[in-house]
Amino acid sequence: MRYIEPHAHMVSRVTDDYERMAVSGCEAVCEPAFWAGFDRGSAAGFYDYFRQLTEHEPKRAAKFGLKHFCWLCINPKESEDVKLAAEVIALIPEFLNRPNVLGIGEIGLNKNSRNELKVLEMQVDLAARYKQLILVHTPHLEDKLKGTRLILDVLKSDKRIRPEQVIIDHVEEHTVGLVLDEGFWAGMTLYPETKCSPARAIDILETYGQKRIWLNSACDWGVSDPLAVPKTAVEMKKRGHHAMAIDKVVYQNPRKFLGQCSKFKVG
Numbered sequence: 321m322r323y324i325e326p327h328a329h330m331v332s333r334v335t336d337d338y339e340r341m342a343v344s345g346c347e348a349v350c351e352p353a354f355w356a357g358f359d360r361g362s363a364a365g366f367y368d369y370f371r372q373l374t375e376h377e378p379k380r381a382a383k384f385g386l387k388h389f390c391w392l393c394i395n396p397k398e399s400e401d402v403k404l405a406a407e408v409i410a411l412i413p414e415f416l417n418r419p420n421v422l423g424i425g426e427i428g429l430n431k432n433s434r435n436e437l438k439v440l441e442m443q444v445d446l447a448a449r450y451k452q453l454i455l456v457h458t459p460h461l462e463d464k465l466k467g468t469r470l471i472l473d474v475l476k477s478d479k480r481i482r483p484e485q486v487i488i489d490h491v492e493e494h495t496v497g498l499v500l501d502e503g504f505w506a507g508m509t510l511y512p513e514t515k516c517s518p519a520r521a522i523d524i525l526e527t528y529g530q531k532r533i534w535l536n537s538a539c540d541w542g543v544s545d546p547l548a549v550p551k552t553a554v555e556m557k558k559r560g561h562h563a564m565a566i567d568k569v570v571y572q573n574p575r576k577f578l579g580q581c582s583k584f585k586v587g
């Protein structure tokens with residue numbers, strides 16, 4: 321099996337995770353900038369995090385034969401403070417030419433607040449000005465549908481944004497159709513407790529098809545499984561999916577989307 325892990329927070333994981341991913345057929349891991357489990361105290365905290373994502377983590381992954389890519393932004397959970405967000409956004413352009421940076425993400429909404437929306441618009445503008453791909457985080461649980469609608473409205477109202485260059489992540493049964501119908505890519509996050517289980521994700525694939533859709537573990541500092549993607553591939557096999565169909569979802573699709581950035585190369 322070969323696969324790409326398109327969404328994993330490896331700064332929170334131990335080296336055993338890299339080794340297990342490599343042994344399971346992972347060829348590349350992509351790390352969106354996200355919440356650290358606590359709020360950073362200043363823009364300088366984000367500057368160091370961006371250095372960690374672009375300098376240190378690729379070296380750590382390379383020790384296990386894995387390519388490491390990342391996305392940069394201020395995440396929605398820390399977007400309530402618009403002044404701090406503006407300071408962080410101003411730091412990002414100097415990192416965009418670094419060899420492992422794929423785009424702006426994971427931006428989006430957490431509590432669907434006015435300030436979060438303002439910061440989302442600022443980061444969509446940043447992506448448009450620098451012609452970057454976008455990776456979007458959608459809120460969890462009961463806020464997801466409303467948040468997804470608000471996010472799609474922001475993206476569609478900016479005429480510089482092309483839907484095929486945006487992936488909307490953490491989709492579930494009630495949001496995946498909305499995202500795909502508008503021409504965006506959709507990401508399904510496989511979590512042991514919340515979000516999609518492997519069985520639910522495969523049900524969604526069987527309902528909506530395999531076009532413009534990928535699977536990820538979004539493993540981070542909380543309860544999560546860095547091998548969720550290959551384990552779901554095994555579940556697909558058990559449910560009778562053809563090897564080609566599995567390869568499309570776990571390898572070819574992420575390669576196609578991410579390959580829109582010329583820096584992304586695997587195989």
Ligand SMILES: [Zn+2]
Nearest residue numbers: 352354426538
């Ligand atoms: Zn994430």
